[in-house]
Amino acid sequence: MPTSDIPGSSYVNSTRMKPEEYDSEVPEDDGAADYAAAVADSPYSSWASSSQASSSSNSQLVHPSQLQFFVRMLSDNRNISIQACPGDTVESIGEKIWKHTGIPLFQQRLIYRGKQLQCQHSLAQCDIENDATIQLVGRLKSTGHPKACKIVEDLRSTIGRLHRGETIPSALEIIKSCLYEYLSNTPKASFESAKEHFQIFISSLAPSALIMLYMSPIEDNVKIAEESILHFLYLIQTMLPVYYHPICVPTVIEFCRLLKGVPRCVSLYSSCRIYLCILLKNIGLPQASSKIDSVGKLMLVKGILPFIREIAERFVPFNTNSALDLEVMQSDLDALSVFVSCVYNASKENPRHPDEISLSPPRKLSYFPYLFEATRDIYHIFDNMLLKMEFCLIRLEGQLASNSTWEGDVVHQQSSQYLAILKELNIISALYVGCKQRFWSTMARRKIPLSYLIIRHVKRTDDHWWLLECKEITDLEAKRHMLMMLFPENADDFDEPTEIYIDRSHLLTESFDYVAKADPESLHGSLFVEFKDEEATGPGVEREWFYLVCQSLFSQQNDLFIACPNDCSRFYPNPASEGNPSSLEHYIFAGRMIALAMKNKVQVGITLDRLFFLQLAGLQVSLEDVSEADPWLYSSCRKILEMDPDFIDSDALGLTFVREVEELGSRKVIELLPGGENIAVNSKNRNQYVNLLVQNQFVSSISKQVAHFKEGFADILFSDKNVNFFFSSLDPEDFDFMLQGRTGDICIQAWKSHTEYIGYKESDLQIAWFWEIVDTMTPEQKHELLFFWTSVKNLPVEGFCGLGANLQLCTSPSPITHLPTSHTCFYRLCLPAYPSMSVMRDRLLIVAQDHVVSSFGTW
Structure with missing residues (x-):
């Protein structure tokens, strides 16, 4: 099927917005300055900028002209020459200073014309001119954590010696011991102090040193580095309380950032990303999320944006001919689920952000475009994956319709994963204006394969209740399959029935x-x-x-x-x-x-x-809902609503806002409104009268x-x-x-096909007579006979298949003067070998009577 034939395929050609398309104007009242100031003190400020190669290309309008200015270090009166664009952020300049001087961002203060520059402002917003001089006032190196600094120095020293080729006995244990000691010394009394403690680990480039060791050509160094990194991430997860995990996330992101895209690091990168997702899930817990303010959540989006883009690029372009790599896809979807949650929480925290995201970047986000970029990239994933999944469902539907044998088909083998993918797409669709409706419409068009997947794959342990949010996307059998899981099983949890x-x-x-x-x-x-x-x-x-x-x-x-x-x-x-x-x-x-x-x-x-x-x-x-319960009231109310307004206003009916009921043999008047006995029904209030009458008689009276x-x-x-x-x-x-159950006539062919014979053969005269007699019965008699046979009067939703076993038609040792007997537990009807069809008919019509079928059976 060509892509153009798939509904919604026009979305395939959607492209990323260019940086020039962002609104660079920041309204004075949108809080940009407040956010920038807050970011400077955020626990994420020291690492978020390193997650992208160029902050300026992602956040501001890039002007063609270049600025050259000088950064003067007051500590030693050195000047650093910097070239940048007016649209570059102060944060990106800090990165360049970091590369030149080794001074981490969190230890930098840039002063221009007596004012400290805010990291999220552009050079143009700060009025930086050509040949200007900016003063760098380095914050004092933290002395509050001397032990942490010493541990990191020992760690880097050991790693440096290994990288130079030295042989160190028990090197792995030494490095692990340093990492364990570092985490053990995390301050427990103060959250702020713990943040500073972890910032030392990143700013001292400890993660870079471990990755450098991992990239070593020496095989033993590679093993030591890999085991040390994984051990450190495991310790973070297990040693520290959950409410400290937010301050650990930057460290894990730094490991992922350094490993990302390096071919030989795929396995380690994958493991690090799994640990990242575990921590991100944990910081969604109340005891941890309360530690992150709205700015921290926005900065977190900036940190995970490269990983969202990685997933987006893997799912684009849409190709209907390519098979789904479910192993990679499931890993990406698991991670995407966590990333989407982070983006959603960040957008929800921003009071200026709507519940549903528009794909046009609002001016209010221009001072923090990462949130918009993340939501846009997630939309690209949703867009392409929805098309891909609809194509898979179309193909599955075709195979179901053809009744072909396709157990070995790729689509069939992958179908067990489809619901997990669709579940994630459903979550994402709630983020965007109009996407929820688009998702449900797509699913409704594929009701047949979707219902098949539910019946075939959904188990009690699965969390797929989202499938029942929209009634139109599944058939009754699929709904019933899921809703029956809300009942406890008749199981082994109970020793005795x-x-x-x-x-x-x-x-x-x-x-x-x-x-x-x-x-x-x-x-x-x-x-x-x-x-x-x-x-x-x-x-x-x-x-x-x-x-x-x-x-x-x-x-x-x-x-x-x-x-x-x-x-x-x-x-x-x-x-x-x-x-x-x-x-x-x-x-x-x-x-x-x-x-x-x-x-x-x-x-x-x-x-x-x-x-x-x-x-x-x-x-x-409503009134329409009571038509079966009270046809007379329904008809009367319809007439009142359809009467000529002038006739109603003439008070010819003499109606007021009351209802009369009979109680203990006497009439009682119930007012539908306070003082309703004195309020006449007219053309303006007759809708209210009918509604109150329905509510009083059929809602409040039986509540x-x-x-x-x-x-x-x-x-x-x-x-x-x-x-x-x-x-x-x-x-x-x-x-x-x-x-x-099924109340209509019972299909004789289906009945025969679900009946087996014991003692009789299908070719016996008695069997031929039996089915001929049953075929001539009225629908009511057939149901009574079925009830006598099975104690099931109406067939289940699935028909005879829903009984769980075939019916049995057996010979009976009883004389031909006796009626048939039944063993309902086994769906067994015992039929004497009657000598003629007329005798058999008389006996069967007797048992197919309502007063006979009760109190029956021998087992």
Whole structure:
């Protein structure tokens, strides 16, 4: 498929902005000076500039003219001649001074015309003229950490001797000991003192010395350096408390920067970047992030910008013909996830930055363009990877449609990684204006392969709940696959199943005692149900119990629920039960039973009305939502809304903002508004009247019942906090299907293909008669026969496949005068060898009756 045919492929040709395209004008009120001043004191100021080859090319407008000026060192009256562009930053000049003098940036103070220059200002902003003289006042070398300076000097001395070819016994242990001692001496009492301690390590070029040793032609030196660096990074992670990790990040970035792009350093660079990501994750924790102010977070973005660019360049250009290098990609995506989090946190900390990022650089970011550059590069990754992934999903969809054997295909082998990639793209899409909608639209176009990936690859241990944020991108089977993971497994965590021993004549009362009064935790395991004075046990009895209890709970005789006039299998809570504490306990019981039925994949033949489901999902109920629950009210309200305004205003209907209800045999008036009895309904307020009427009759009047039902349902979930997510992830029709199963006619061909024969052969007359008789049954009779056979009246969402095993049609030793029997636990129907089709038909029609199929089975 050519790239141009893929939706959104026009994004492929997007290019990086040139430096000239940045807005170099800084409005006086945007806080640039405050940021620059703060950066000077930031713990990251001593290393962030070294992460790029030229700060000026990334941050300011470059003018063609050159400046030449002098930097005078007051310590020894030496002058250094500097050439630079007016757009270069003071920070970049500090780098040049560092190279000339060895004085680290954090020890420099540049004075011009009596004012200290701020590192983020350009030379033009500082009014530096040709042949000007700037004074360098070196800050006093830190004397607060003499021991740290001595340890670093010993470390560099040892490394220097090794680099010169000297043989030092136990060199690795000496270097490791220095590194351990250095970290052990990190001040614990003062965070500021700890920052100075680590700045000494970088400013003394200790990381450069270790990398120099690693680049040595002497093989032993390479091994010593590699093991020492990894040991040092491991000690940082394990020895220091998490809240000190922010001050360690610059050191790790420095190692990565020095190794990046060197062919022989790929392995060590990869390891260092992994440690960097670990530290960046840790500084996202509350106890560490509180140590970094907004400037520090912005400077952190500058430090990680080269790594973001590295990933961006690896994913560009988009090529539909190239296979995904998933090993490299997964590593990059893991790192990108951390980098995106850092960029997002930095943008969120900036009060002038919107929640969603525009791809046009705002003037407000001109004084700190690294944030915009990072967000733009991350967008390029998102853009190209979304196109690449859609192409992969298109190809996967084609292979699924062709039903071809493609187990060895590259796309199939890589498909397990697709969801991890898409998850990261979803996170990135939230950063940019319009990208979230673009991402969801792309996924909705690829619903078939995406649903396949969910069913095939998503496990309980995976964190892929983002897939349920948008209902349109997956089919019901995929949603159900994920939502079932919110229920605890019937597992080995429970030594014994919960035993339920029920007398059929007291079905509801005894079931309430077992379920409603049980500790919710005890219901998370498996169940063992047995009816008193009956031999049958096993899954079939359990399925029958669920079906019978739920049917009884929602029966009109209990007054807990009201059936919709046009669909007696659809229910909502009875408003009249609100004041009865006993009834409210039964709503908890009902919620638990429905959740247990879903957990055990039992279809119970009832559904919840739309207005009931919407309230469980925390959604608003409108007039359209009550059309099934109360067709008369719905019709009346529609007429009121559609009536001629003049007729309504004439008060011909005599309506006011009240509702009449019957309570204990008498009429009661409920005001929809304070003083509603005196407020007439007219053309201007009729919408408000209809809405208040709906809310009062179908929301506030059943709010307690809904809350108790929801509480009971939540008791059965792995965590009760997931109950809102469970309902909001589904449409009402989806929930109906999961709870009620397939209610239409049963396909005979599918039934036959999932049936195996024991004692009979497919060619036997009795088998031919059987299927011919079943084929002539009404849909209701087929469902009753299936219920007699399996204790499943409606097939699961997946059809016969959802039963978990084939049905069995077996010979029976019983005389031909006997009815068929069933072993529902094994889906086994025992059929005597009836002598004729008419005899078999009579017997089958008897068992396919509602009053017969209950209380059946022998096992």
